[in-house]
Amino acid sequence: MITEKSVVELSRMLENNDVSAREICEAYLDRIDAFDEKIHAYITVDREDVLRQAKESDQRRGAKKQLSPFDGIPVALKDNMCTSGILTTCASAILNNFIPPYNATAYEKLLEKGFVLLGKTNLDEFAMGSTTETSYFGATRNPHDLERVPGGSSGGSAAAVAAKMAPVALGSDTGGSIRQPASFCGVVGIKPTYGRVSRYGLVAFASSLDQIGTFAGSVKDAGDVLGVISGKDTRDATSLERDVDFKSDTIDGNVKGMVIGVPDEYFENIDPEIRDNVMATIKELESRGAKTERISLKYTEYAVPIYYLIATAEASSNLARYDGVRYGNSSPNVKRLKELYFKTREQGFGKEVKRRIILGTFSLSSGYYDAYYLKALKGRTLIIEDFKRVFEKVDAIVTPVTISTAFKIGEKVDDPLSLYMSDILTISANLAAIPGISVPSGKDSKGLPIGIQVMGNHFQEKTILNVAQAIENICGHIDPGL
Ligand code: GLN
Numbered sequence: 001m002i003t004e005k006s007v008v009e010l011s012r013m014l015e016n017n018d019v020s021a022r023e024i025c026e027a028y029l030d031r032i033d034a035f036d037e038k039i040h041a042y043i044t045v046d047r048e049d050v051l052r053q054a055k056e057s058d059q060r061r062g063a064k065k066q067l068s069p070f071d072g073i074p075v076a077l078k079d080n081m082c083t084s085g086i087l088t089t090c091a092s093a094i095l096n097n098f099i100p101p102y103n104a105t106a107y108e109k110l111l112e113k114g115f116v117l118l119g120k121t122n123l124d125e126f127a128m129g130s131t132t133e134t135s136y137f138g139a140t141r142n143p144h145d146l147e148r149v150p151g152g153s154s155g156g157s158a159a160a161v162a163a164k165m166a167p168v169a170l171g172s173d174t175g176g177s178i179r180q181p182a183s184f185c186g187v188v189g190i191k192p193t194y195g196r197v198s199r200y201g202l203v204a205f206a207s208s209l210d211q212i213g214t215f216a217g218s219v220k221d222a223g224d225v226l227g228v229i230s231g232k233d234t235r236d237a238t239s240l241e242r243d244v245d246f247k248s249d250t251i252d253g254n255v256k257g258m259v260i261g262v263p264d265e266y267f268e269n270i271d272p273e274i275r276d277n278v279m280a281t282i283k284e285l286e287s288r289g290a291k292t293e294r295i296s297l298k299y300t301e302y303a304v305p306i307y308y309l310i311a312t313a314e315a316s317s318n319l320a321r322y323d324g325v326r327y328g329n330s331s332p333n334v335k336r337l338k339e340l341y342f343k344t345r346e347q348g349f350g351k352e353v354k355r356r357i358i359l360g361t362f363s364l365s366s367g368y369y370d371a372y373y374l375k376a377l378k379g380r381t382l383i384i385e386d387f388k389r390v391f392e393k394v395d396a397i398v399t400p401v402t403i404s405t406a407f408k409i410g411e412k413v414d415d416p417l418s419l420y421m422s423d424i425l426t427i428s429a430n431l432a433a434i435p436g437i438s439v440p441s442g443k444d445s446k447g448l449p450i451g452i453q454v455m456g457n458h459f460q461e462k463t464i465l466n467v468a469q470a471i472e473n474i475c476g477h478i479d480p481g482l
Contacts (some may be wrong), residue, residue, distance in 0.1 A: 007399050008248055010223065014073075020072070026217070029118075032118075035105050040140050040141060040156075043087075043121065044120040044153075053409050054072060054116055057114055057116060060114065064175045070113045073167065073168070075117060078171045079091060080126070080202060081202050084101060086099065088100050090125065091349065092126055095429065105229075106197055106201070106202070108201075121159075122135050122137060122139075123153045123155065124155070127172055127203075130176070132150060132156065141159065142162075142185060143163040144185065145447075151182075153182045154186075154189075157171040158189065163431065164217075168264075169214070169216075170214060172212050174205050174211075175423050176424060178190065178213045186479075187217060188217065190435070190461070191213040191429065191435060195433070198235065199236050199239070200236045204318040206314035209314070219469045220469070221248075223248060223461070225248070229243075242357075256288065260291065260396050261393075262295065264294060265300040266300065267400070268402075270403040271353055278399070280303060281471060283439045285470060293393070297390065303383060303427050304423060307427040308420055309359075309464075310373070310380060315400075316358075316361045319349075319357055322345065322349075324343070363376075373435070383428055391457040392431070398467065400453065402426075434458055436455045440472075440476075442475050442478070
């Protein structure tokens, strides 16, 4: 079946003329028709437009003018990335009719290689959350158990890939939003080094933390598509040109002689089933020649308050642009400019987004800045130094991704603090700007996927993909059995 194939396999089949882009895209559209009513991974799918793109791809290939080996491969995009002429909502009421006039660079790069946009996926409003429950369009469901959350904020992209409603998808990760849903849905998700991928056209949440990455069914696919979207972009001054030295034919899962750090702090206060599972997989890595070393990342316990001060401070500034004048919706029947601002924002933002704007504005305000925002910045430096010290002696760090497996929809909606606390294992990588990947490591006793995280030093994507490949060789893939 087409939807069972990896991107690497599909591209080989396309090259051999064993399948057409149209056949591939139709197979995915049929799958979306069959399952997305229940799962709700997508906000927008334009069937006609998908088929038009597929037709163009087949014509290019027919004329031997394919743009790349990926020409004709479908991809899904989180709905916080700008797509020219196509609705981009950020799952917010304030942008529910926003059609951008330009493309995000990451998407542009996919188009240059001939990828076909399948649709835009659901997320927590403005990527703020861990469940997709804050989406204006309602939650996405976990393909492994429809009563449970898929994780978030890129829950739609993770669920689409898990349910085989897309072979690959893009997400964004500010504090775990790729790795945590990948873990909950049993797929691979990679957040690259900050700067590897341009953020141009990614709707900003917290600019010093936001990074675009990929979801796929396999480590190689996730790495290959990450390679396509990587690179310096003059429109994002924080992006950097670095070799894409991690193409799939160079990833062999060989961990012999590699030194893997296992931080004590990442195994405290987590579900014992996850701890045991991850430890067992680490043992397997040892039997394949990796050396493991217990390490300490001693500032881990401060990561949550540091992240939630910095992320909300940046968000309060980034979201000031939604004023009813420049973007998206405006509140009608208002008499004064101030009233326009107030009403538009009151009606346009959901509860969680408002909570974060208020928090962020507070910590930046005079009199509180030193005690909160500045202190958080200092704490961030300590976390950066923690990793620097550790990477002097280890090649990669292996940890769980989450403290629990996927929980029930509604279980934590009224408890923001417990949701924030549950980000403890993913947010440090964003604070330190280092790459991290989540790979499936089997299931718990409820049959729910467990993820392992591999983190590496700046621009060491190749190292973490190799360790991830070794884990994939050990643990295999997880199928939701739809
Ligand atoms: N769960 C985190 C938050 O709510 C992460 C979000 C993200 O990475 N976009 O902020």
